[in-house]
Amino acid sequence: MLPLTEVLLVICIAGLSIVLVTMGLPTFWKRAALPQIQQPEPLALLFDQGVLHHGNETALRAFSLAPGTHVWDDLRNLLSDRFPDFPHHADAAHDGPLTLFANDPAAPQQVSIGWRGDFCWVTLDKASAPTKARPALVPPTEFEALQATCDTAPGPVWHLDEAGALCWSNRAYDALHKSVLGAQANPAELLFKAADTSNPDRYPLESATPGKPDWYQVTKVNVGAVTIHHATCISSVVAAERAQRNFVQTLANSFAHLSTGLAIFDRKGQLVLFNPALVDLTCLSAQFLSVRPSIVSFFDQLRENRRMPEPKNYRTWRQEISDVIAKASDGQYRETWTLENGQTFTVTGRPHPDGATAFLIEDITAEVALTRNFRAELEQNQILLDSMHDGLVVFTASGVLSLSNAAYQKMWQHQPDSAFSDVTIADAIALWRGRSCDGPDWSEISCFVGHRGGRQSLSMAIDFDDSSAVQCTVSSLPSGATLVRFRPATERAGEYAEKGLISAD
CATH class of the missing domain: 3.30.450.20 (PAS domain)
Structure with a gap:
């Protein structure tokens, strides 16, 4: 048996241990269960004479601002919806610091503004990030993005089903539909009906000016059972083409009375304009000239009709024609052709704007005969x-x-x-x-x-x-x-x- 003194000592130690455990254990569990939570960093910005001078990383990222680049108005535009009283300028227009509260009752955040000389401090909670700043917005869904894109498209867009009936249209199409057919027209009535017979991709629509329709270029894309249509207004293009045709027609009428044959080739070497005198002088048929032959084909046909000097060497014929074209493009070609039938032509090649080339063929038989006489x-x-x-x-x-x-x-x-x-x-x-x-x-x-x-x-x-x-x-x-x-x-x-x-x- 243990001595009485040792028994008493063991009992005292055990009791003391129970007391210490009983007092310290709750504190230990409390610290383990409730760790210290770090408070969110406030958004802080510093302006110097209205120009952003500095800001913490959280604020710069939340507002999408950059020091030295953005100014006070940029921040105000972002915060003005929630803080209508936000100062218009960064100068010290108030006595002492200024505290503003958001007008949204569900988010009563505040912004604090302080001044010292030319410096201005702006501090606000992270939760009060700007409603206008893109990082604070909830990203739109793909459907919303597509819908917004279609509604803001400047050109009409519409869908037709397999039966050719209208099944969807954007705002531009609806506005044009009301403008052309009237507000009381059936929305299902198709706007673009009759295409141009010469160009099936172009559609005329009535405009405010009688006799001058608006022209649209329509492209079609088949996606499954739906045909998507896109229309682009090309009235200015059609007007320019009409003016060009009228100008060419005016030139043709003016050149029709000239005794000098005229042949104009574009930058691709295709015949774009000729006058009746060219037909008479070269004996080339109007049908051949109307199909827009190339320069080489033009001279080949002249040789076949014996309306130019017979080449001495047929092997170098093509090279001679290339030399003629090159000299005409430089404005250096001028030759006198003496034909087998006694006629004499003066042929001149001259360059024109945009790479075009013009050939002038003049019959000088009478002048040559007069000179000889x-x-x-x-x-x-x-x-x-x-x-x-x-x-x-x-x-x-x-x-x-x-x-x-x-x-x-x-x-x-x-x-x-x-x-x-x-x-x-x-x-x-x-x-x-x-x-x-x-x-x-x-x-x-x-x-x-x-x-x-x-x-x-x-x-x-x-x-x-x-x-x-x-x-x-x-x-x-x-x-x-x-x-x-x-x-x-x-x-x-x-x-x-x-x-x-x-x-x-």
Whole structure:
């Protein structure tokens, strides 16, 4: 058995342990069951002269604000719905701090505003985040998003079922339906009924201006048993196309009376405009030109119709055509075509805006023939003048030598055609004076040539150093020209012939 003292000691220790356990255990369980809960961080923002200077991360994320970028008005726009008395400006318009309460009774949050100099503090609970800020909004459902998108679409959108009946439409379609058919019209009545015969995707609708309908481009997409329609107003496009057609028609009417053939090719090389003269000159049928042939096909057909010079080498024909097109695009192509039938064409290629190219074909057969006949007459007249014994020389109204015969050239040893510049009356008088004796008043001839009024013929004798002489006669010609004739004296004509001054015939 244990001693009595030890029994008493064990009893005391056990009792003390029971007391300690009884007193400390509730406190221990209380701390374990109720841990310390951290309070939410308040939303705090600091403004400097109305510009956001700083803010804690929670506030910046909740309001979607950035320091240095957003200003006081941005915060006010976010809070004005719940705090109507929120200050309009960040300056100290109130004495001391300002506390505002939200107007929503279910959320009585408050916002505190304080000022110190140019600085302004704004503090509010996280629960009072802005109703206008996107992070605080509940994300819309997919249906709501699609419905909002369709209702705000600027163009009409509608659905038709398999039977072709209207089963859904957006607000733009409904508004257009009321505008065109009237408010009392049956909503199920289709708005877009009759399409354009030339373009089935375009539909005209009556507008406020009589005779000028509004045009819409309608696209269709089949989704299951429903056909979705989208309409876009293209009235401005249709008006522009009509103006372009009218302009082209006006040009065509203007070019129809030209004798020069005109062919205009667009930037793709397709014929877009031609006039009747082109048909007459090229012998190309209007049917062929109306199908808008390419430039290469156009020239190929010209070669087939023998309306252009026959190529010397058929292998390089395509390359020659490419060179023609390239030169025409640079505005450097101009050639004269002589055809087998005797006709002569002048072909000019010129660039036009937006990469277009125009070819002008002009029949110059008459001009060429006239030029040839004129040259033949000149040559014939020259032969007649050269057959005369008298030396003849003609000066224009400006005093420039324009014509002389062989007798003159032999008599004065002068070849005007070989001169590097124009021979004037002063140059001729200097030559005559140097090859003759003193005596004639050469100034009279000079004044006669330069006189513009009525002129009387002059006649004077000219002696040479070899005692020979000629009779000089100065006469007026039409258009202010002057004829100077040097006729050898009759009694000494044979002597002049022996000296070679005139022909012996």
